[in-house]
Amino acid sequence: MTLDELSRDNSLMAAYVAADFKVTGTPTPFVLRVGRPSPELAAAYLANNVNCSAFLTAWNPNSVPQPEIINRASQERLETELTAMGLTLLAGFGEDPSGAWPGEPSVLVLGLSRSEAERVGRAFGQLAIVWSGETAVPELVVLGQSG
Numbered sequence: 001m002t003l004d005e006l007s008r009d010n011s012l013m014a015a016y017v018a019a020d021f022k023v024t025g026t027p028t029p030f031v032l033r034v035g036r037p038s039p040e041l042a043a044a045y046l047a048n049n050v051n052c053s054a055f056l057t058a059w060n061p062n063s064v065p066q067p068e069i070i071n072r073a074s075q076e077r078l079e080t081e082l083t084a085m086g087l088t089l090l091a092g093f094g095e096d097p098s099g100a101w102p103g104e105p106s107v108l109v110l111g112l113s114r115s116e117a118e119r120v121g122r123a124f125g126q127l128a129i130v131w132s133g134e135t136a137v138p139e140l141v142v143l144g145q146s147g
Contacts, residue, residue, distance in 0.1 A: 012063060015101055016128050016140050021055045023108045025091030032108075032138045034130065042136035048088055050110045051134045054117035056082075057094055059104035061125025075105055078124055082109055118143060 021032040023040070030040035032055060045051055058074035060066055066074075082089055088110040095103040109117070114131050121129040121143050132138045 012127075013140075013142075015096055015098075018097060019101075020095045020097055021106070021108075021130055021138065022093045022095060023055075023090050024093060025089070025108070032130065032132070034138050034140045036137065038132070038136050038138065041132060041138070044090070044108075044110060045134075045136060048110045050088075052111065052113060053132050054109045054112045054114075054120075055092060055094070055106055055130040055132075055138065056109055056117065056121060056124070057104045057106040057126065058124040059106075063127050065102075071104075074124060078120070079107060081120070082107065082112075087111055114141070117141070 017034045019034075021034075023030050023032065023044075026040075026044070028040070030038065032038050032041060041053065045053070056078065058078040059071040061074070079089060090108040090110070092106040092108050093103050094106045112120070112131075114133070117129055117131050118141060121141075126143060128140055128142045130138045131141050
């Protein structure tokens with residue numbers, strides 16, 4: 001799928017926008033939603049002295065389902081790379097509230113710049129990522145197909 005095709009694929013875009021991006025690696029879990037301010041995310045920024053974050057997964061590159069063993073190995077590589085960069089990761093889970101798409105283990109990466117988040121997302125074959133800046137309002141960043 002090319003970037004243009006993704007932009008025209010309303011059902012896939014709608015699924016990304018409607019997804020619940022659950023942050024479970026905190027004492028009180030919370031949900032990020034595209035375009036909606038998150039007081040919990042803003043609090044995480046303050047607690048960790050950062051002003052941006054990305055919600056990332058390595059599951060199902062190019063939105064093509066992969067065997068669980070491949071997805072788990074890819075996710076482990078993603079988390080290892082991010083940890084090696086000295087970043088704080090909070091466990092998460094991306095979920096389609098309608099149940100049409102299977103959920104995906106993910107991480108909220110605190111302090112990851114948008115350009116680095118895009119690079120990492122592309123490196124792991126993701127069509128889109130969720131990134132939040134200083135305002136703690138998650139936004140969908142469409143990357144398009146990689147490799």
